[in-house]
Amino acid sequence: MRALESPDADRAVAAATAMRDALGELTDREQVAERLLAASDRHSFDPDTDLDWDAPLEEGKWFLPERLVSLYDTPLWERMSEQQRIELSRHEAASLAGAGIWFEIILMQLLTRHIYDLDPTSRHVRYALTEMADECRHSKMFARLIQKLGTPVYRPTGLTHFLGRVLKTVATTPGAFTATLLVEEILDQMQRQTFPDETIQPLVRGVTRIHVVEESRHVRYAREELRRQMTDCPAWERHWTRLSSGEAAVVIARSLISPRVYAEVGLNPKVALEQARSSEHRRATLQWSAQRLTTFLDEIGVLAGPATRAWRRSGLLA
Ligand SMILES: [Fe+2]
Ligand SMILES: [Fe+2]
Numbered sequence: 001m002r003a004l005e006s007p008d009a010d011r012a013v014a015a016a017t018a019m020r021d022a023l024g025e026l027t028d029r030e031q032v033a034e035r036l037l038a039a040s041d042r043h044s045f046d047p048d049t050d051l052d053w054d055a056p057l058e059e060g061k062w063f064l065p066e067r068l069v070s071l072y073d074t075p076l077w078e079r080m081s082e083q084q085r086i087e088l089s090r091h092e093a094a095s096l097a098g099a100g101i102w103f104e105i106i107l108m109q110l111l112t113r114h115i116y117d118l119d120p121t122s123r124h125v126r127y128a129l130t131e132m133a134d135e136c137r138h139s140k141m142f143a144r145l146i147q148k149l150g151t152p153v154y155r156p157t158g159l160t161h162f163l164g165r166v167l168k169t170v171a172t173t174p175g176a177f178t179a180t181l182l183v184e185e186i187l188d189q190m191q192r193q194t195f196p197d198e199t200i201q202p203l204v205r206g207v208t209r210i211h212v213v214e215e216s217r218h219v220r221y222a223r224e225e226l227r228r229q230m231t232d233c234p235a236w237e238r239h240w241t242r243l244s245s246g247e248a249a250v251v252i253a254r255s256l257i258s259p260r261v262y263a264e265v266g267l268n269p270k271v272a273l274e275q276a277r278s279s280e281h282r283r284a285t286l287q288w289s290a291q292r293l294t295t296f297l298d299e300i301g302v303l304a305g306p307a308t309r310a311w312r313r314s315g316l317l318a
Contacts, residue, residue, distance in 0.1 A: 029124050029225075032221065033123035033124045034123050040130050040217060043214075045210045047137055047140070051207065052206075053203070057148070062199050062200050064190075066199075068092075069089050070257045070282055072279075073279060092261055093149060094153075094154055095256065095257050095261055096187065096256060096257070097142040098155050098156075099256050101142045102155055102156050103164075104139045106164050108136070110167075114173055134214045145207050154258035154261065172240060174230055174241040177222045178226060178241055178245040178248065178297070179245070180218070180222045182245070183252055185219060186290055188219065194208040230302065238301070239305075242305055253286060253316055286316055290316035
């Protein structure tokens with residue numbers, strides 16, 4: 001009660017009222033961007049200086065929470081030593097970071113295309129540029145993490161790499177924001193389990209904490225824009241967004257963990273991939289990671305019609 005009466009609380013209430021009055025004049029799109037710009041001012045990081053990159057990795061600590069490792073709870077997992085399991089978590093953390101960079105680079109291009117025709121002095125464009133600056137720092141941070149983990153650089157190859165090129169070149173605006181949310185929300189759910197976990201390497205906790213804080217703004221921006229786009233866009237675009245989102249879900253779900261990680265820790269890649277794909281626990285984990293997203297996409301009409309078959313095929317939807 002006392003806190004509510006303090007001068008600090010008075011100032012906070014006055015600032016909130018002033019912001020509300022100022023925002024009253026703005027469109028919904030500009031109001032969202034204004035709030036996100038203010039939050040970015042208050043709470044942004046420089047991973048190069050905010051993380052201790054020189055500290056050695058700690059013996060016996062995981063790189064990913066155990067239950068998020070793709071083989072957890074499979075017959076193969078039961079036969080693996082603790083050391084081998086931790087080693088697999090190291091390679092899977094590097095694979096997730098590699099997929100993160102792949103998609104952030106796609107996203108930067110999608111955002112550039114989105115703002116190309118818009119008023120550069122609008123808050124909506126200023127926020128898009130702020131988000132691109134965040135993603136530049138994130139991709140450098142993930143690249144530095146991969147180097148520190150000492151694993152191969154896992155990147156989507158072949159057809160997946162090519163489909164990423166198609167997406168960033170021809171995606172419609174609602175399609176672009178749907179794909180953005182697909183990657184951001186799935187990684188976000190996993191990272192929210194990672195940074196508070198004391199069994200995890202401190203550097204990985206630091207990286208995931210920074211990412212969760214900054215990505216929560218990106219998710220808000222993409223959700224609000226996608227909601228507007230799905231209401232305003234022509235029917236063919238709505239239809240196309242549904243279809244392409246299902247196919248994007250299949251590609252993205254498969255590209256999170258590179259099948260190459262299994263051979264790196266001495267497992268038979270064919271057997272390991274098979275067991276990961278047929279694992280009930282893995283299926284439940286993927287569905288849990290996408291649940292917030294699929295609920296939202298269902299609400300705004302992206303998850304509808306024949307596209308839901310592809311979503312089920314991706315393993316992200318029950
Ligand atoms: Fe990011
Ligand atoms: Fe992001």
